[in-house]
Amino acid sequence: MIIKIFLVFLKIGFLGFGGGYAMLSLIYHEASKFGMTMAQFADMNALDGIIPGLIAINSATYVGQMYGGFWAALVATVAVSVPSMIFVPLYVKYEAKINKNYYLNQILSCIKAASVGLIFAVAFLLILSIGLNVENIFNWQHLSINYTSLGIIVLVIFIYLRYEINPIILILASGLLGGLVYLI
Amino acid sequence: MNKNMTLFKVYLLAGTFTFSGGMAMLPVIERELCDKLNLITKKDLYEYTTLSQTFPGVIALTNACFVGKKVNGTVGMIAAGLGAVLPAYILMSIATVLYQLVPQDGIILSILGAIRATSAAFLITAAYSIARYNLNNVVNIGIALVCFILTIFNLVSAPMLIVLAIVFGIILTYGRQVKK
Structure with a gap:
């Protein structure tokens, strides 16, 4: 299990272009093999927002801890950090030979476009799961709309884009709202 | 020090x-x-x-x-x-x-449900802000759209799509180089 987690996060690290959020789609894909549900993925994303530090490290630690315990968390964190530790010395050594030119930027631009599609896809699947109670698009006949969740999703997107309120406050406020909804 | x-x-x-x-x-x-x-x-x-x-x-x-x-x-x-x-x-x-350690039932499930909805909203806004800076031409919009559709219908895995994007990027830049 620990070796498997190490290899999976090594793969995520080496294919993870474009930062923490771009990596999340890869992390969801790989962690679902360990049994991660959409709800647990959503909770991870919320914890990423509350807990300080780099999103990719937070996520690797969470997945490791959830599906393999203490050592798996450590191993996942180390594995996802490996690419940085390898590429930085290599670049510094061979800087002159590496073309940081037009062509590299072109390729990167394609990878980032793919990442954008992947994040939207994960977000879409998450909304499907949370707002419509469907685990994948093929089960759409069984959907049952969760109006509270859909309402919160729309409201938070609006508030976040319009007023740039701190994510921690939004998470705490929505938690409070969830509690109130239950009590009423 | x-x-x-x-x-x-x-x-x-x-x-x-x-x-x-x-x-x-x-x-x-x-x-x-x-x-x-x-x-x-x-x-x-x-x-x-x-x-x-x-x-x-x-x-x-x-x-x-x-x-x-x-x-x-x-x-x-x-x-x-x-x-x-x-x-x-x-x-x-x-x-x-x-x-x-947190039990997932009763009021806690209700709280988590609301937090999960907020979490989904954050993912949308993150995707939107990355999209705004990167989807600035037809090719990129096309790539993003193809990756989106292939992922939601679970046809091609996410890591494979990244590899394919790298290959496509290499072919594309090579093609443009040849044209010049």
Whole structure:
């Protein structure tokens, strides 16, 4: 299990272009093999927002801890950090030979476009799961709309884009709202 | 004070007091390493920040490694990298253990449900803000759309799509080069 987690996060690290959020789609894909549900993925994303530090490290630690315990968390964190530790010395050594030119930027631009599609896809699947109670698009006949969740999703997107309120406050406020909804 | 210790402490501090992602660390790093300690110039710091984004892996960690390497070689790189990673690792370990202890029923499930909805909203806004800067031509919009559709219908895996995007990017740039 620990070796498997190490290899999976090594793969995520080496294919993870474009930062923490771009990596999340890869992390969801790989962690679902360990049994991660959409709800647990959503909770991870919320914890990423509350807990300080780099999103990719937070996520690797969470997945490791959830599906393999203490050592798996450590191993996942180390594995996802490996690419940085390898590429930085290599670049510094061979800087002159590496073309940081037009062509590299072109390729990167394609990878980032793919990442954008992947994040939207994960977000879409998450909304499907949370707002419509469907685990994948093929089960759409069984959907049952969760109006509270859909309402919160729309409201938070609006508030976040319009007023740039701190994510921690939004998470705490929505938690409070969830509690109130239950009590009423 | 020893340079390695300084790097470790500055990145530990920056990692502990910044939320939602690595870019938020930069102002702290700039203030401590550039303004107060003069260990690195602002020009270098921002050049590394741009450069880090072209490498696979954790961007803020790559940036920390570049700065550490520049200031004090390989040992400096490890010191800065360790400082950048440790807060996220330790705090998230504790948070996950606590999270596993929480029973998921009754009022707690209701609270979590609302938080999960907020979490979905954050993912949409993150995707939107990355899209705004990257989907600036027809080819990129096409790639994003194809990846989106293939993923929601579960036809091609996410890692495979990244590899295919790399291959497509190489073919595309090679094609354009030949045309010239």
